[in-house]
Amino acid sequence: MSLLVVGSVAYDSVETTAGRRNDALGGSATYFSIASSYFACTSLVAVVGEDFRDEHVELLKTHRVDTSSLERRPGLTFRWSGVYGADVNSRETLDTQLNVFAEFSPKLQPELRSRPYLFLANIDPALQVDVLEQMDVRPKVVALDTMDFWIGGKKDSLTRVVGSVDVLFMDEGEIRSFAGEANLVRAAEAILGLGPTTVVVKRGEHGVLVFRDGSTFAAPAFPLPHVVDPTGAGDSFAGGFLGYLAATDDLSDEGFRRAAILGSVMGSFAVESFSTDRIGSLTQEDVCQRFQAITELSRFAPLRDGESLPWRIED
Amino acid sequence: MSLLVVGSVAYDSVETTAGRRNDALGGSATYFSIASSYFACTSLVAVVGEDFRDEHVELLKTHRVDTSSLERRPGLTFRWSGVYGADVNSRETLDTQLNVFAEFSPKLQPELRSRPYLFLANIDPALQVDVLEQMDVRPKVVALDTMDFWIGGKKDSLTRVVGSVDVLFMDEGEIRSFAGEANLVRAAEAILGLGPTTVVVKRGEHGVLVFRDGSTFAAPAFPLPHVVDPTGAGDSFAGGFLGYLAATDDLSDEGFRRAAILGSVMGSFAVESFSTDRIGSLTQEDVCQRFQAITELSRFAPLRDGESLPWRIED
Numbered sequence: 286m287s288l289l290v291v292g293s294v295a296y297d298s299v300e301t302t303a304g305r306r307n308d309a310l311g312g313s314a315t316y317f318s319i320a321s322s323y324f325a326c327t328s329l330v331a332v333v334g335e336d337f338r339d340e341h342v343e344l345l346k347t348h349r350v351d352t353s354s355l356e357r358r359p360g361l362t363f364r365w366s367g368v369y370g371a372d373v374n375s376r377e378t379l380d381t382q383l384n385v386f387a388e389f390s391p392k393l394q395p396e397l398r399s400r401p402y403l404f405l406a407n408i409d410p411a412l413q414v415d416v417l418e419q420m421d422v423r424p425k426v427v428a429l430d431t432m433d434f435w436i437g438g439k440k441d442s443l444t445r446v447v448g449s450v451d452v453l454f455m456d457e458g459e460i461r462s463f464a465g466e467a468n469l470v471r472a473a474e475a476i477l478g479l480g481p482t483t484v485v486v487k488r489g490e491h492g493v494l495v496f497r498d499g500s501t502f503a504a505p506a507f508p509l510p511h512v513v514d515p516t517g518a519g520d521s522f523a524g525g526f527l528g529y530l531a532a533t534d535d536l537s538d539e540g541f542r543r544a545a546i547l548g549s550v551m552g553s554f555a556v557e558s559f560s561t562d563r564i565g566s567l568t569q570e571d572v573c574q575r576f577q578a579i580t581e582l583s584r585f586a587p588l589r590d591g592e593s594l595p596w597r598i599e600d
Numbered sequence: 601m602s603l604l605v606v607g608s609v610a611y612d613s614v615e616t617t618a619g620r621r622n623d624a625l626g627g628s629a630t631y632f633s634i635a636s637s638y639f640a641c642t643s644l645v646a647v648v649g650e651d652f653r654d655e656h657v658e659l660l661k662t663h664r665v666d667t668s669s670l671e672r673r674p675g676l677t678f679r680w681s682g683v684y685g686a687d688v689n690s691r692e693t694l695d696t697q698l699n700v701f702a703e704f705s706p707k708l709q710p711e712l713r714s715r716p717y718l719f720l721a722n723i724d725p726a727l728q729v730d731v732l733e734q735m736d737v738r739p740k741v742v743a744l745d746t747m748d749f750w751i752g753g754k755k756d757s758l759t760r761v762v763g764s765v766d767v768l769f770m771d772e773g774e775i776r777s778f779a780g781e782a783n784l785v786r787a788a789e790a791i792l793g794l795g796p797t798t799v800v801v802k803r804g805e806h807g808v809l810v811f812r813d814g815s816t817f818a819a820p821a822f823p824l825p826h827v828v829d830p831t832g833a834g835d836s837f838a839g840g841f842l843g844y845l846a847a848t849d850d851l852s853d854e855g856f857r858r859a860a861i862l863g864s865v866m867g868s869f870a871v872e873s874f875s876t877d878r879i880g881s882l883t884q885e886d887v888c889q890r891f892q893a894i895t896e897l898s899r900f901a902p903l904r905d906g907e908s909l910p911w912r913i914e915d
Binding site: 302322323324325326348349371372467468469470471474488490491492494500501502503504505508509510511512529532533539542543545546547569572573576577580581582583584585586587588593594595596597598 | 617637638639640641663664686687782783784785786789803805806807809815816817818819820823824825826827844847848854857858860861862884887888891892895896897898899900901902903908909910911912913
């Protein structure tokens, strides 16, 4: 089945311990759609400025991302710049220039309004509500990502849209802050009570926890000897996750678990290079090998029927 | 097979968001031996003061921990007090009174010098070397825990003893600091190069990574809705880990993986109460149930022979 993503396309200037890159292709919808496009037909709704380079449109097209709703407007493309420390989990934003993104007000073409899978990437929750309301048919799966900025500044709109989605992606700090609860299990349970069937807690290099009614799944992150640039890891994770669900249309608990592993696969590729260099050049063999490496990473022998653990104390 | 642990027995005063407890039974060797004793015969080498309460000796004996080398000396038992924040990974030490522990200089009784499994809990690395040298027979497995204090202050002694052990337990920050390498994979590889066959990176509520030559295993932590007191989680983890190895004598990669899961089981119980209340009152059923819960937590369908992931891009 096909996927629709609404979010940002940006030029990022990033400095990490591995080096620095200026005005490199980035943005939530970019990483997401490149990751998801390996698995499912993906249409991108976003806005760029007059400076957006043709080679980057071509890159998306090479991935067979539908760019017919990638709007070009007078002005400059959204720009973000930041620095990561030796601890890749810590980042500092140096500058944000919204440019054409400041006026982004997505209007869905009629053919997009019945897409069965929808990803609302990190944008103003009021716009996320608006996009959802433009759908003629309620998608099978609506997923949403957000950030601390909206939790602090637009909690009401965000709570409203969270109540209307199926899958919520948040990082550890965001989930605690949004739920007002320091314990992650109770925070996730509180958010499941608002409406979503699935809460995905992103923990960077510590993997993810997927909370669903009656089932919790821990997907490990793949330990990498060289992390170049963590930018886009979360959106690439979401792209792998929803790409798998849309491609298989398997919404069983089993399907969600595999989706999380494929998310972890795509997130791990995203951080191996600056920009979309690595995530944009994967082969089927690359992806299968890493899926199997994560399988090997988390494999252990469960207790067989009738087998018990060694025990020497009388109860 | 039987286990020997050398470490601290203490009285801890702890404050967490769940409450506070004064002068409660604690110490690395206490948590370790209670956890390991469910699985393997465990002898404890430690020192306590005249104030050490009989009920606590009885508690260890109830677990069939061999306390014949629990030395009682004039003076007071080692005391530690600390406060944990809402983020259970952050703790502040308020006070440390070494008391009789300041003069701790473990002398192994002859019958302990041929124990096949040895755990050197977090004490001065010079003492850890000394204990290892007292062994008449090199144990099958020597494991070691340490802390940032020794990495900063006794790096040379620590490096020497690390080079002589099989299994090293460190937390994320410690492993980075000890190896002088921010990347965890490369830090673990550097330490494997010093001698240990197994480096266990403890990540608290994010689980552990077990690095071995040619094999990496990620064991998740069990997500708990109520964490009461994180004190002792790492030592209880080590107790479950080595207790399993000693009980089964299974030193295959498979054995180490299951050992890590059982470590995770025991660590999860340790944090559910203050002191040893929960870890000290487990049944076989409790432990099996949590082992199975962690199995369920990390379960997903691997690719079957010949199965491929959905794919729509031509390579």
